[in-house]
Structures are given as structure tokens and as C-alpha cells.
Amino acid sequence: MDEVNGRLPKRDMETQSLKADILNPFVHRLELDTTYDKLKTAFLTVVLLPFRLAAITALVIMAWLLACLGLHGLTEEDLRRAPLQGWRRDMRIVICWMMRALFVCGGFHQLKVKGRKAPTKDAPVLALAPHSSFFDALPVVYLGGPSIVAKAETGRIPFFGKLINYTQPVYVWRDDPNSRQNTIKEIIERATSKEDWPQVMIFPEGTCTNRSCLITFKSGAFYPGVPVQPVCIRYPNKLDTVTWTWEGPGALKLLWLTLTQLNSSCEIEFLPVYKPNEAEKTDPKLYANNVRRLMAEALKIPVSDYTYDDCRIISKAHQLHIPHAPTIVEAHKLRSKLGLVTAKTEEELVQKKTKRFGDEVDLHEFARILRLDEREPTVQQLFKVHDRHDRGKIDLEEYLFTVLATANATSELDLISIAFDVIDTKGAKSLTLPALRKALRLSMHMPEDEIEETFHQISRDDSNGTVCFEDVIEVLSAKAEYTHLCTGGIEGKRKKTI
Structure with missing residues (x-):
């Protein structure tokens, strides 16, 4: 018999456990399987895509011009030293509204939000997961442009680099052997500063996955030992055109297929603020693992020991x-x-x-x-x-x-x-x-x-x-x-x- 008292034999259980262990979160398959999907995509490529691209381009250019104006006269050192004040800070709100309009033009008409974002004094750090796409910029603009933690190269992306700089990001220089320590130091300084810095927002997984599990969280967001608000991201779409992983469709194909969908959905769920205990304050890895487990339970997906490495x-x-x-x-x-x-x-x-x-x-x-x-x-x-x-x-x-x-x-x-x-x-x-x-x-x-x-x-x-x-x-x-x-x-x- 294959089962005894409803239990799998030990060997089968071990095999299933092993298969679960080697689940690959870095692969995404995307194909238009039906004739209907292919015809619909072809039709909307001609009828809808040009108008969406024109609207998106116009909004990006306008947001970029406002960002150039808001950053005029400021150096990179100025952006690292103190938070934006006065009209420059108000300009960020206008830019975020433009970027939200950009996503609406791109078909993201349905943005469902659960829970409530905590104020900076209650949660200096926001931890978002799972990170699966460049479309994760939508939660960023919805949150009002918090300071993101990003690799330094993103600041040099045409047009979008200027918009990213406006969030006063914490940049990670992967070629610098001291980058990790410098990044952690800057996060700690901002998270514990008495100045009116924006919340620090980080994707603790450090890379894109297919949302099948939560991979190992990096410890950077948890070193300050301050309260963190976990934020879960979901894309409950019939055809997954947003997932951008190490093996799968490229950025242009995903952008094309997403812009030729009539509607795309995104869900953002704010979990209660997680306040670390004394053990978690002294052990960032423990803190990160406990937050990850909490988010995995909310997302109803497993955790995996995969890492960026x-x-x-x-x-x-x-x-x-x-x-x-x-x-x-x-x-x-x-x-x-x-x-x-x-x-x-x-x-x-x-x-x-x-x-x-x-x-x-x-x-x-x-x-x-x-x-x-x-x-x-x-x-x-x-x-x-x-x-x-x-x-x-x-x-x-x-x-x-x-x-x-x-x-x-x-x-x-x-x-x-x-x-x-x-x-x-x-x-x-x-x-x-x-x-x-x-x-x-x-x-x-x-x-x-x-x-x-x-x-x-x-x-x-x-x-x-x-x-x-x-x-x-x-x-x-x-x-x-x-x-x-x-x-x-x-x-x-x-x-x-x-």
C-alpha cells in the first residue's frame, strides 16, 4: 500500500521534503497559451499600446522635469546629509501623484490596500516583500516616495534615476568592499535620527523572485533594532505579466504584455508594526527571520533558505x-x-x-x-x-x-x-x-x-x-x-x- 493510516511512507515524505527544499524561486514561465490571448494581445498592441506609451512618456518627462527643478542646486552630499525641506519636500508629493497616474495609464486601475501605514515615529523602516518586479515601484509611489535602499547603478538610469534620487535613497555600491558597512551605518543614522527623514524602505530579499516563497532576508533593515512595518505585495492577475526573475521573460516583453492587458491588479497589505525584543535587537538575523516568518504566514507561502548569493x-x-x-x-x-x-x-x-x-x-x-x-x-x-x-x-x-x-x-x-x-x-x-x-x-x-x-x-x-x-x-x-x-x-x- 502507498499510504498507511493516511500517512505517506517515510521515503516518499523525504522525497517530497527534498522537492520542497529545492523549489526554485528564480524562474518564471510566461506564454500566451490560447488563441484568444494571442489575438487579444495583437489587437491591443495596435489599438491600446500606442496611447498608453504616449501617456506614460509624457508623465515620465513631466515628473523628471519637476525632479530636476526640485534637485537643482543640491549635490549628492546634500541629499545624504539632511532631509529635503519646504517646497522641495512638497514637490515630492506632486511627483508621486504623477507616477501614480502613470501606473493608472499603464492599466493598474485596481490598487487594493489593506491595513494602514504607520507614521515614521512608530516605524522608521518599511520592509516590503516579496520583491518580484520593476512594477514594485507602484508601492513606492503609493507610499509617498520613502527613501529606498537600492544599488547605486539605479541612480544613473535615464529619467528614472533622477526620480529615484529625489527619494534621497541609501545607495549600495557593490564594487566597494566597505559598501555593506556604510549602508548599514546610513540606515541606522536615518532610522534613529531626530530629523524629519522619510521612512527607509527596503526589499530585504535583495533580488527578484517569482513570489512562490520568501527567500532569506538580508539583515540591513534590521540592524538599527528599531520597529519595522512589514508590507506584503501581491499581484492577483490571471496572467502574470509582472514577474521579473533571473530566468524568464525580459523587461521589454513583460512591459509589452502588461501594457496590453486591459486591467492589472496590485494589492498592498500593511501588517502591524513589529517591535523587536531584546534578543532581536542584538541579533539582526533573528529579527529578520522572525519578520520573514510573519510575512510568509500573511502571504500563505513558505519560506526558503535561498539568498541573493x-x-x-x-x-x-x-x-x-x-x-x-x-x-x-x-x-x-x-x-x-x-x-x-x-x-x-x-x-x-x-x-x-x-x-x-x-x-x-x-x-x-x-x-x-x-x-x-x-x-x-x-x-x-x-x-x-x-x-x-x-x-x-x-x-x-x-x-x-x-x-x-x-x-x-x-x-x-x-x-x-x-x-x-x-x-x-x-x-x-x-x-x-x-x-x-x-x-x-x-x-x-x-x-x-x-x-x-x-x-x-x-x-x-x-x-x-x-x-x-x-x-x-x-x-x-x-x-x-x-x-x-x-x-x-x-x-x-x-x-x-x-
Whole structure:
């Protein structure tokens, strides 16, 4: 029987738990599935889109001109030193009304608000989640233009950069090694200042997700130890044209499909102000986790231990065409917990190995090779992550290649080099035909007939011969589809975070 007393067998429960653990919040699929949707979109692209674009453009230009006027004579240092006063502060209200009109012109006729925004004295910091789109600017303008925490590059976006500057944002300079400390310091200063600063608004997730869960909150908004008002964002639309994630439709496609919808909805829910206890004041991570759990309960979605750094791993895996990106992130977390990342155990194995790891291994052998305890649940889970077909065995060379490629590769050339290192036993980067098949399958997903052609073109001998790394690269680079190997060029996907 598959169920006993209404309970799933332990193995099935573990499998379901594992699947939940590796839920990928960074992927969004959007397609017009029905003929009706396609015809409606085509019709509204011709009939409605031009008028909406004209109205939006006019409003952006007018808001930008007002922002230029309001910021005239002020330097970046002036904006950081003191809050805007007098007519400049009143101008921000006018600009926000213009931006709200912009969203109405774009089809956001239905903005539903639950709860009430707390005054600055009661909640100096607003924490908004989930962060899933550039359309999250709607809650920003509805809130009256609070000081946002944003990456510094956003201040240089044409037109919109000037509008963002008007909120007196706290900018994060990712290239500056001291940026994190400076950002936290500025948030603390504003949150605890007696001057009339706007509320500090932050998206604590730090990047866009598909709203399927709440990923790990960054601690920056919680370091001041002051009360925070959680704000939940929802987009209850039949067709989700707003979600902008690391893998999915680009900004232009989302903008086009959103502007060709007759109506788009957004919900903003203000939760009660969260006042930290003494333990949370001294432990920002605890504070952040407790606020996240509260927001997840209100949103009725799970929490996930994904972080912004996990986005970078997923993005890198996609850039390098390494399959099973969500699995790679889960495995990285488990390896970190087991100390394998810090010890660089897998790299050491590849450097010192005296025999091939070609044979598949079971859990016992896997744990023995990595010097782990097979009875440890984390070890068992790491093994299951890579046992994708539930056969009780995994390909150790594939495991080692995935670990080293994710950690060290920046190009397809690196992938091939790592595959040679993993599969070669003599350190000479010279492989037989069967070994070359596996190396190029792992690194390039190359068809077998093309691999054999490459091998024989180099060896001019039978399959008992070997070919070296440099000769393989030279032959592949001569082919049009692999010329980029000479430059190691893989163009990275643009990082998206606010």
C-alpha cells in the first residue's frame, strides 16, 4: 500500500521534503497559451499600446522635469546629509501623484490596500516583500516616495534615476568592499535620527523572485533594532505579466504584455508594526527571520533558505549551461553545512587522485571517499540530491565536475579544462576516446559522433590512443560554432536586483 493510516511512507515524505527544499524561486514561465490571448494581445498592441506609451512618456518627462527643478542646486552630499525641506519636500508629493497616474495609464486601475501605514515615529523602516518586479515601484509611489535602499547603478538610469534620487535613497555600491558597512551605518543614522527623514524602505530579499516563497532576508533593515512595518505585495492577475526573475521573460516583453492587458491588479497589505525584543535587537538575523516568518504566514507561502548569493550560482550555472541549477544550489548549501566548501575536499580529491572515479558509487562509498559519516542525515540528503533517478548510485565524476565547475569556471574553456582534470588520472590532461566522450559530454553536451570525429582527427589512430587538452581545443576552435573557445567568451546574464 502507498499510504498507511493516511500517512505517506517515510521515503516518499523525504522525497517530497527534498522537492520542497529545492523549489526554485528564480524562474518564471510566461506564454500566451490560447488563441484568444494571442489575438487579444495583437489587437491591443495596435489599438491600446500606442496611447498608453504616449501617456506614460509624457508623465515620465513631466515628473523628471519637476525632479530636476526640485534637485537643482543640491549635490549628492546634500541629499545624504539632511532631509529635503519646504517646497522641495512638497514637490515630492506632486511627483508621486504623477507616477501614480502613470501606473493608472499603464492599466493598474485596481490598487487594493489593506491595513494602514504607520507614521515614521512608530516605524522608521518599511520592509516590503516579496520583491518580484520593476512594477514594485507602484508601492513606492503609493507610499509617498520613502527613501529606498537600492544599488547605486539605479541612480544613473535615464529619467528614472533622477526620480529615484529625489527619494534621497541609501545607495549600495557593490564594487566597494566597505559598501555593506556604510549602508548599514546610513540606515541606522536615518532610522534613529531626530530629523524629519522619510521612512527607509527596503526589499530585504535583495533580488527578484517569482513570489512562490520568501527567500532569506538580508539583515540591513534590521540592524538599527528599531520597529519595522512589514508590507506584503501581491499581484492577483490571471496572467502574470509582472514577474521579473533571473530566468524568464525580459523587461521589454513583460512591459509589452502588461501594457496590453486591459486591467492589472496590485494589492498592498500593511501588517502591524513589529517591535523587536531584546534578543532581536542584538541579533539582526533573528529579527529578520522572525519578520520573514510573519510575512510568509500573511502571504500563505513558505519560506526558503535561498539568498541573493544563490542567484549568482543559478545564473552562473545557466550561463555555463550546467544542468540542474536548483539542485546545484541545494547541494552547495548541504556541502557548506558539512564543511566541504571550506575544506575544498572535492578539489583536493581531483588534485591527488590516483585512480579514476569512473564507476558509480553508492552512499557508503560516496561518504567514504569524501570522508563523511554516511549515517549523517545531511550526507544522505546530499547523496539523494545527485541520485536523480533514485537508483541508489551516483556518477562521482559528474558530481566532482559539477562542484568544481560551479566554483571555478567562468567560460566553456574552463569547463573543458575542469572535465579533463576530473577524468584524467595522470595529470597530463590526456584522454582516451571513452574518457574524452565523457569529458565533452559533461562540459559541452557534445554529440557522440562529433566527439569521435574530433578524437580521430587528432589521433589518426585507433581508440586506444589518447588526445591532449591543447589539441582538442585547437581542433574545436577551428569550427565555427566553437570559435569562442579561443577567447573563453560566455556572455553573462545581467544581474537584476534592487
